[in-house]
Every structure is written in C-alpha cells, then in structure tokens.
Amino acid sequence: MSIMNNKSQKKNGEGYSISQMCERTGYSADTLRFYEKAGLLPGVKRRGGRRVYSEANLLAVKLIDCLKKTGMPLGDIAEFMRLTTMGDKSVKKRLEMMRKREIAAKAQLAEIQASLAHIEFKVWYYETAAKEGLAVLADIEAALERYRRETGREFSI
C-alpha cells in the first residue's frame, strides 16, 4: 500500500499492460502478441522490455475486431494497418478498403438475416412437431404454407 516513489511516479502515467488490454478487448495475451507479430498492431511501445499499449492501440484492436467479424482476413487487416502508418498519402487506399468492407458487411448482414429466417422456421417446425408429431408436417410445402398462415412471416426454402 505504497504511495508511488520518485521512480515509479510515471509508471502508469500512460498506456496499458498486456493484461489490461486483455480485460478491455476480450482477446488473450497470446492473441494480442500474435496480432502484433502479424503486423496488425504496428507501433506498440516497450518499457523494460514489456509492451505498453496506447489509447490508439486500443482503438486499433477494436477496429480489428469489427473487421474480423465481417470476415476480413488478418492479412488484409495487416495491410490496412500498415497504411495507417503512412499518413495522408494512403487515405484514398484506406477509403477504398473501407468501402469494400461496407459492401461485404451489408452482404453478410443479409445472409445472416436469411439464415435467421430459416432457423426461425425450424423452431416453429419443431415446436409444432413436439405438439402434434412429425407426421403432420411431412408435406414440406403444406408445412411452409401453414407456417406463413400461423406466424404471418414470409419464408420459403
């Protein structure tokens, strides 16, 4: 329970340790190190050999998380991050990449929505089968028609 002494005063003046980054991002230390090695996190500083992450690094990890969720490969993310170290002359390229990502994300959104519609039909199907048995749903077209009637939802396989 010590007040900081002369030397450790600047200890936590800036930046996060790797374990703090794990808490804040949900990524494991191994993964954060792996990302750095793979070029996804350029410019992580060291103090006494240890990694010290900046606020910008934290924002970068959050962006990586978004890009990954829309299916962007780590190699492409690394390329993007490399561009961010190049200032204004890489802005056009970065804009282009983000526009492509926007399209990809919208496409993925549509896919998941279609999948969800299918799964919701399956839930109804098995709820009905649990009550009435699978036999009454044997005719798939009739089952789909009944699903539309009962739920008001539009769905066809």
Add this chain to the structure above:
Amino acid sequence: MSIMNNKSQKKNGEGYSISQMCERTGYSADTLRFYEKAGLLPGVKRRGGRRVYSEANLLAVKLIDCLKKTGMPLGDIAEFMRLTTMGDKSVKKRLEMMRKREIAAKAQLAEIQASLAHIEFKVWYYETAAKEGLAVLADIEAALERYRRETGREFSI
C-alpha cells in the same frame, strides 16, 4: 439425341448427381463428399457406386449452409443431422438446438450491425480526410461529434 431406352428410363426419375448438387448448392464435389464423411449428410444413396442425392438431401445442404453461416461448427451440425434420422423421439433435442441457434444468429446479427456502424464511420472519416486532410480529424472525439452532426447517425467507439 436419344430417347431413353428401356433400361435408362428410370435413370433420372429421381435424384441428383454430385455435379448437379454442386450447381444447386454452390458447394464443390470435394466438400459435399467431405460433409458426408463427417456425418452432415446421412442417407445419401448410391446407384452403380455413384452418389444419388434426394430432394431431402438438397434441403439438408441448404440448412447446413444456414447453420454454418451463423457460426455453428460442423461437429454440431453432424449431431443435429444424426438426430433427424431418429424420428419423433429426437424432436425436443432438435428444438432445443434450433432455439440456441436462433439466439446465436440474433447475437451475430447485432455484432455485424455494430461492425457495419463502425465501418460506415470509417468511410465517412476517410472521405472527409480525402477532402480536408487527416489533420482536421486528429481529435477523435471532435471527429465523432462532427460525424453525428453531419450524418445524423449515432455512433461512438
């Protein structure tokens, strides 16, 4: 240009060849064989050693596609497909699995929407940077505030 003879009359009376399945599903022949080996497609028939896929098999592949898109591992899909071969006594279990999938799909939908919001901000950010330079956006909080003002969209990192 032959009319079917006595023997080949029933040739295509029922079912699809593997190449027809590739066309209809977008999956490669290797992948369809791999899925069968992994237990995702139980009950594929043979004629003269060759696979003959039924309408039910086609529907199964379409369901696999949905489940995969919501992030379900192939092992879990195989388990689900095994249950579908067991009739009414597996309905409760199947319902349970589909309800879990519904939750997973909705969660994924929310994630992609959040990612898309982030990416749309980035597109605006680089569009603005392309016109005015990165310097005017250096203060991230100010940039976010300007983004909300200019686009009417809600977003914060």
Add this chain to the structure above:
DNA sequence: ACTTGACTTGGAGTCAACTCCAAGTGGTAT
C-alpha cells in the same frame, strides 16, 4: 471392343488463426 469423362475411395496436404511451451527477465513485496 474401346475410349471418354464423370465419378469412386482412402488418405495426405494446406491454410488461417490461434494456442501452447520452455527458458529467460524485470520490477515489486517480504
């Protein structure tokens, strides 16, 4: 009968994205 081409099998190889390990180090607490 012979060629062609789409199919079969088992098994090996590839790829992305981690995940784990062993040996060593630096700052803090007793």
Add this chain to the structure above:
DNA sequence: ATACCACTTGGAGTTGACTCCAAGTCAAGT
C-alpha cells in the same frame, strides 16, 4: 537478498474446414 509473478521471446503444435491426389470404376457413345 530473495522470492514471486507477470511478463518476454522464438518456435512448435493444434484445430477446423476444406482441398488435392492417385488409382481405380462405371456407363454411354463410336
């Protein structure tokens, strides 16, 4: 001073999902 523990590195191993290959088979057309 010593022990502790979170951290460091390079590199090997794992997992999931394919993808490719070699050798063989079957049915249809010439």
